[in-house]
Amino acid sequence: MKEYTKTQTSILDIAQELSQTRGFNGFSYRDIADRIGIRTASIHHHFRTKSDLGTAMTERYRETFQQAVRRLDGDPKKLLEGFAELFLNTLQAGRMCLCGTLAVEYETLPASMQTEVRAFFLDNERWLTEVFRRAKEDGRFSKDKSAEELATAFLSALEGAMMSARALGEARRFRVTVEQFLQAMN
Numbered sequence: 001m002k003e004y005t006k007t008q009t010s011i012l013d014i015a016q017e018l019s020q021t022r023g024f025n026g027f028s029y030r031d032i033a034d035r036i037g038i039r040t041a042s043i044h045h046h047f048r049t050k051s052d053l054g055t056a057m058t059e060r061y062r063e064t065f066q067q068a069v070r071r072l073d074g075d076p077k078k079l080l081e082g083f084a085e086l087f088l089n090t091l092q093a094g095r096m097c098l099c100g101t102l103a104v105e106y107e108t109l110p111a112s113m114q115t116e117v118r119a120f121f122l123d124n125e126r127w128l129t130e131v132f133r134r135a136k137e138d139g140r141f142s143k144d145k146s147a148e149e150l151a152t153a154f155l156s157a158l159e160g161a162m163m164s165a166r167a168l169g170e171a172r173r174f175r176v177t178v179e180q181f182l183q184a185m186n
Contacts, residue, residue: 001063002056008046010036015057020095024054024105024113051110058116061098062123069127076135077185080154083128084178087158091165091174100159125151140185154181 004012014035018027029040029050047053065086072082090097099120106114128151135141141150161177 001060001067004056004060005046007036007038007042008056011043011046011053012057012060015053016061016098017095019054019057020090020098020101023101025108051112054110055112055116058098058102058113058120062116062120065120066123069124076131076138076140077182079131080128080135080182080185081178083124083131084158087162088171088174088178091162091171096162096166097159100162103159121155124155128154135185157181 011032014032015027018031029043032043033040043053047056068086069083072079074082087097099117102109102113102117103121106117109117125148129147132141132147132150132154136143136147136150145153157177158174161174165171165173
């Protein structure tokens with residue numbers, strides 16, 4: 001993963017928080033500068049454009065998320081529970097999945113950010129496909145759905161559950177979605 005200075009890390013952290021709570025288009029360099037206590041020109045020194053900032057932020061999030069996924073261990077059910085827990089932890093922190101939020105704004109994002117958002121979803125669908133493939137081999141899911149279809153449905157369910165849980169202020173909705181999926185495992 002790319003190394004950032006302390007100031008760059010602070011800028012990225014605040015940009016990510018604002019993106020996860022307001023959306024990428026819902027903040028400016030002024031918002032970040034006010035939070036850190038620096039001038040906007042200083043932010044431009046580190047990230048020339050908001051597009052540069054957004055791309056670095058999204059790339060860092062995707063890499064950090066993938067590192068967390070690679071640390072998950074256990075049988076397929078434990079892996080899926082752990083994966084869902086990554087999303088739940090974000091929700092409980094009062095935030096949304098960064099790439100889920102950015103997907104809502106996809107058409108307004110620069111191409112470099114769109115590439116990172118797509119990569120996030122594709123990386124996770126690939127990983128989930130392998131988990132579901134193992135689960136199917138163990139006889140834990142019926143043969144009527146492919147591992148790829150299950151991976152797509154699970155990731156989409158998690159992202160959608162985050163949205164409804166946030167809108168209605170009920171984390172229980174997220175848990176219900178995960179439980180329903182996991183109950184389908186024999």
